[in-house]
Amino acid sequence: xxxxxxxxxxxxxxxxxxxxxxxxxxxxxxxxxxxxxxxxxxxxxxxxxxxxxxxxxxxxxxxxxxxxxxxxxxxxxxxxxxxxxxxxxxxxxxxxxxxxxxxxxxxxxxxxxxxxxxxxxxxxxxxxxxxxxxxxxxxxxxxxxxxxxxxxxxxxxxxxxxxxxxxxxxxxxxxxxxxxxxxxxxxxxxxxxxxxxxxxxxxxxxxxxxxxxxxxxxxxxxxxxxxxxxxxxxxxxxxxxxxxxxxxxxxxxxxxxxxxxxxxxxxxxxxxxxxxxxxxxxxxxxxxxxxxxxxxxxxxxxxxxxxxxxxxxxxxxxxxxxxxxxxxxx
Amino acid sequence: xxxxxxxxxxxxxxxxxxxxxxxxxxxxxxxxxxxxxxxxxxxxxxxxxxxxxxxxxxxxxxxxxxxxxxxxxxxxxxxxxxxxxxxxxxxxxxxxxxxxxxxxxxxxxxxxxxxxxxxxxxxxxxxxxxxxxxxxxxxxxxxxxxxxxxxxxxxxxxxxxxxxxxxxxxxxxxxxxxxxxxxxxxxxxxxxxxxxxxxxxxxxxxxxxxxxxxxxxxxxxxxxxxxxxxxxxxxxxxxxxxxxxxxxxxxxxxxxxxxxxxxxxxxxxxxxxxxxxxxxxxxxxxxxxxxxxxxxxxxxxxxxxxxxxxxxxxxxxxxxxxxxxxxxxxxxxxxxxxxxxxxxxxxxxxxxxxxxxxxxxxxxxxx
Numbered sequence: 001x002x003x004x005x006x007x008x009x010x011x012x013x014x015x016x017x018x019x020x021x022x023x024x025x026x027x028x029x030x031x032x033x034x035x036x037x038x039x040x041x042x043x044x045x046x047x048x049x050x051x052x053x054x055x056x057x058x059x060x061x062x063x064x065x066x067x068x069x070x071x072x073x074x075x076x077x078x079x080x081x082x083x084x085x086x087x088x089x090x091x092x093x094x095x096x097x098x099x100x101x102x103x104x105x106x107x108x109x110x111x112x113x114x115x116x117x118x119x120x121x122x123x124x125x126x127x128x129x130x131x132x133x134x135x136x137x138x139x140x141x142x143x144x145x146x147x148x149x150x151x152x153x154x155x156x157x158x159x160x161x162x163x164x165x166x167x168x169x170x171x172x173x174x175x176x177x178x179x180x181x182x183x184x185x186x187x188x189x190x191x192x193x194x195x196x197x198x199x200x201x202x203x204x205x206x207x208x209x210x211x212x213x214x215x216x217x218x219x220x221x222x223x224x225x226x227x228x229x230x231x232x233x234x235x236x237x238x239x240x241x242x243x244x245x246x247x248x249x250x251x252x253x254x255x256x257x258x259x260x261x262x263x264x265x266x267x268x269x270x271x272x273x274x275x276x277x278x279x280x281x282x283x284x285x286x287x288x289x290x291x292x293x294x295x296x297x298x299x300x301x302x303x304x305x306x307x308x309x310x311x312x313x314x315x316x317x318x319x320x321x322x323x324x325x326x327x328x329x330x
Numbered sequence: 331x332x333x334x335x336x337x338x339x340x341x342x343x344x345x346x347x348x349x350x351x352x353x354x355x356x357x358x359x360x361x362x363x364x365x366x367x368x369x370x371x372x373x374x375x376x377x378x379x380x381x382x383x384x385x386x387x388x389x390x391x392x393x394x395x396x397x398x399x400x401x402x403x404x405x406x407x408x409x410x411x412x413x414x415x416x417x418x419x420x421x422x423x424x425x426x427x428x429x430x431x432x433x434x435x436x437x438x439x440x441x442x443x444x445x446x447x448x449x450x451x452x453x454x455x456x457x458x459x460x461x462x463x464x465x466x467x468x469x470x471x472x473x474x475x476x477x478x479x480x481x482x483x484x485x486x487x488x489x490x491x492x493x494x495x496x497x498x499x500x501x502x503x504x505x506x507x508x509x510x511x512x513x514x515x516x517x518x519x520x521x522x523x524x525x526x527x528x529x530x531x532x533x534x535x536x537x538x539x540x541x542x543x544x545x546x547x548x549x550x551x552x553x554x555x556x557x558x559x560x561x562x563x564x565x566x567x568x569x570x571x572x573x574x575x576x577x578x579x580x581x582x583x584x585x586x587x588x589x590x591x592x593x594x595x596x597x598x599x600x601x602x603x604x605x606x607x608x609x610x611x612x613x614x615x616x617x618x619x620x621x622x623x624x625x626x627x628x629x630x631x632x633x634x635x636x637x638x639x640x641x642x643x644x645x646x647x648x649x650x651x652x653x654x655x656x657x658x659x660x661x662x663x664x665x666x667x668x669x670x671x672x673x674x675x676x677x678x679x680x681x682x683x684x685x686x687x688x689x690x691x692x693x694x695x696x697x
Contacts, residue, residue, distance in 0.1 A: 066604055066605060067604060071644065074527075078525065078526075093498065
């Protein structure tokens with residue numbers, strides 16, 4: 001189930017003949033799988049879009065276990081893929097070790113900073129995007145209680161939670177926010193059953209809007225929300241289509257755009273260093289489409305757009321959990 | 331003995347292997363891929379480059395340790411399927427040694443990390459061994475349950491005491507002084523260009539372990555006692571061999587061997603402690619010991635074969651639409667044919683040798 005695809009387009013031959021030494025970019029899909037409907041899928045979508053637009057080819061492989069990271073990264077590099085995109089913070093320590101071995105290959109890592117001369121670290125302002133959906137959740141809630149289901153309990157996910165709480169409190173200072181994490185190991189990214197259980201527990205505590213930032217676990221959260229008749233908020237990819245009429249919105253984290261940009265730049269246009277993506281450069285946002293237009297009132301859109309403008313202008317500062325490992329709101 | 335020794339040791343395993351690969355080819359065909367091409371990719375991926383050899387022998391190193399662990403216990407008719415957990419604990423022992431001091435050079439740390447891995451692995455095997463020897467709790471059940479306890483213990487430690495700053499549940503990186511010399515560095519000194527791979531000096535350690543285990547089993551009094559106990563417990567008791575003592579010693583040796591895998595996997599490759607440092611090598615060790623007929627040389631050959639299957643399988647997955655699970659199918663078929671269906675081949679081969687034997691040998695002088 002982990003094929004390495006070769007995407008050949010009509011123009012690929014032209015592109016190759018134009019620059020014989022042109023290397024194909026590579027993408028390593030992380031644990032959880034290509035079709036997790038969330039984080040990994042967003043990256044895959046970006047790569048697919050690049051293929052459609054440019055007709056290029058890229059090398060792709062999917063991790064099956066934690067300990068394969070090193071071999072897979074080396075394999076990509078040995079094969080001549082350049083630049084190589086790896087997804088997720090769990091790759092950081094491996095990449096730190098591998099990158100110096102291949103000084104001519106460019107790497108990009110999503111969600112973590114790796115300080116090496118040939119690595120681009122792509123980080124997102126998830127707290128800002130979560131703030132926006134927090135505003136929307138608080139306005140949609142009738143019970144005055146909303147909730148959050150995180151994947152693995154790491155600072156990155158607490159950053160989502162913290163932004164969400166701040167957003168909800170800004171719209172309704174009286175609101176109660178329940179928070180739960182699925183687990184403490186990487187298996188928490190792919191445990192939809194536990195996600196559904198946590199959601200049901202939160203519903204019994206009065207929550208009527210649940211925000212899932214849990215990778216593949218979120219599928220269970222969204223399903224349980226629909227079964228219980230409450231609203232849910234998806235994450236990373238646009239998940240509105242999963243349960244139309246139940247998914248209020250999705251906090252978009254444009255991993256697809258980031259992957260696209262790295263692929264587009266190729267080895268020549270590669271820029272090492274930190275690449276921070278936030279509201280201002282459309283790195284994060286919220287999803288509106290036909291599936292959720294009946295759930296989101298004009299008033300909500302107005303409030304969210306207002307908050308967005310204020311964050312961008314600096315009038316509202318959303319606290320970033322990872323900056324000091326603490327959250328002022330709870 | 332109907333069969334000459336070479337047929338028993340070489341011919342029959344080869345026929346078994348060929349049959350396994352043939353059936354695997356049929357399965358590959360069934361999922362719509364070209365089996366000849368798949369086989370080419372696997373062979374080329376495993377032994378067609380220094381990169382392939384590096385990974386093949388790296389995996390083989392793991393399998394030699396776990397295979398020897400199972401083989402030694404087999405000689406005393408003890409089925410140690412706790413290699414997985416013992417190797418996890420061994421990895422922990424190695425990691426603790428590596429993290430304990432800012433080691434200046436690998437030659438200083440290696441004796442201690444070997445000791446750490448062996449001690450922790452042996453300690454993990456000691457409890458099921460004691461339960462078997464004194465209480466008669468079946469070792470198959472207890473060792474397999476200890477695998478889960480080992481895994482839970484590692485998760486607990488990696489979320490608490492041993493966790494590195496950051497988000498992933500893993501230990502801090504070991505100091506640079508603990509890094510073992512890589513095959514690339516060694517071949518560089520000889521002027522040979524060897525691709526980057528995690529193959530390291532632990533491979534030599536595995537070869538030495540093979541030799542020492544052979545020496546122990548067939549050239550020492552202890553080895554004789556172990557084999558005697560394995561052949562017949564009442565006879566061994568009659569001869570004054572203590573079942574308690576043999577069970578404990580064999581399991582301690584077995585656990586220590588499994589624990590030594592940590593030197594290769596943790597100190598040699600990952601250079602930090604992860605949640606799963608073993609990746610099923612403990613279970614592959616059972617297959618390796620079965621195929622290698624519990625003889626150190628057989629274990630060595632079987633381990634290299636399984637290393638090649640692992641590496642070739644990774645390559646197959648990378649290059650084609652054949653899923654990684656397919657490699658498991660191939661491994662399972664190899665185990666099935668070499669272990670369970672051995673007699674299916676043995677019968678006809680013996681028959682063929684008997685028929686050949688009746689005829690006068692070619693070249694024999696005609697009367």
